[in-house]
Amino acid sequence: MFYIKVDALTGEIMEEKYLSPKEELECSRTIASLIKRNKELEYFLWYLKFKVFKTDKRKSRQHGSFSQVCTKLYQDKNISLAPSTCYEIAWAYEEKRLITEVIQIDISHVNLSVHARLQLRKETSIEIKTKIIQTALSDCIGKKSITQKDIINAKNKIFQYLHEKEKLLSISNNQTTKIGIAKTYAVGVDSGVSPCTNEVINNQGVPFYPNKPIYTWQGMRFRSKAEVQIAKALDRVGVLFMPNCLARLTDPRKTDSRRNMEADFFVFYEGKWGILEVDGPSHKPESRVNEQERDRLFQHNGIAIIQRFINSRCERHPDDVVREFLQIIKKIG
Template identity: 90%
Template sequence: MYARLQLRKETNIERKSKIIQTALSDCIGKRSISKKDIINAQNKLEQYLNQKENLLSISNNKTTEIGIARTYAVGEDSGVSPCTNEVVNNQGVPFYPNKPIYTWQGMRFRSKAEVQMAKALDRVGVLFMPNCLARLTDPRKTDSRRNMEADFFVFYEGKWGILEVDGPSHKPESRVNEQERDRLFHHNGIAIIQRFTNSKCERHPDDVVREFLQIIKKIG
């Protein structure tokens, strides 16, 4: 009954059919579909549609929609070969089956707090890059290059800073790893890295941005 009530909220017949198919595929061995199953199926469909939207391939001056990005690896010999079954996107947000992805202005975010931070940074007109992968060097290791991601790279008054939104996954036991990660950014020239709680970023984003930019301004 509750599952049917949840489905009634969806007016698009095609989407409703896909939601039912997804829910059924997740409920093999179960006697009935619950409201929770329908909600999970709706979330999966939204994530799938968002992923397809972000994986638009331009070919022969035409935009074609593809389920899995067809990417190309450029080798040392300057040859180019197709790499199938690999989704590539410089925005580092991964897709998790049971976790929502929030979108704003064509960008993806892990939480509502991150969206609020993006809007606040936008209001003050600074250059920022959310959830982007950076390619950097670990000077403590020989020939060490790696990808790392920051929540927000922010450029202000000629200086770069990193603003981190620490959500529920940031626990005391993970602090050592976070400090090691911050040090690696320091080694690569990012002097300013500030962390703010998820709740503060969501409730008072403008205050967070104001404080963060003041720190960048003072540190030179």
């Protein structure tokens, strides 16, 4: 059955669909849990909004729309939250789910307030949202909670940085960028010098992907917590290392072939170079052939020592991994 109805919150005309029998049962169970004042109030309001009703266009024959359910619960005093607050709580929980499941940032050690999450919700770009929450966590080290003000400050920092970067790129489009007495040029293939483009160039090979987390330590970027732990362990022993850094090398099987390749860690120890690779979940048996081919290219270019370690071991026992790796470098050659 379909009919036209005006949404009480937005004033929009919308087409409603009734819930299926299975969804009706889920709806009733969730409402019952709310009535019992379950400690997981946030979760149940989110579940009702995003899992049962899914959109404001859906309606239960027995209970009505999500808005009507919230109004009824408020009127009956089963929960002392206004319908608008129920919406906000559901939205805030969805933001928490995005942070932990989509962006994959661990916030279990800190309380991210409802108002902080609602503030974060205003940013629609996953990439910018990721940078904001990472900045807020970095700024609030030692604090037990992150407030709305913390999110606003982090957002202002990010946008100030982006604005400054945009200004620099705008200047570089005029062929040169002047910082103090230094000038930077974009070198063309034929003419020698050409205008810089808006492409962000970075010799560190870690790219920013919207749905993948980037971890930072000491001004460097890493793809995983395991990589950060290995970097810290290498730092503790005081060796020279370059994480996620692009290298320019030759493919000996091809004529005039030069290409960029990246290693997780280039490590220099006792006069020798080695590569330490952190093999995470993406390193599957079927990709092993490609990885071996990649390792051979490094070996053809003089890096004889290449060792791979499982992600979980690197994260839990980084010092043992580094100790073993350095012993291998010491013995070989």
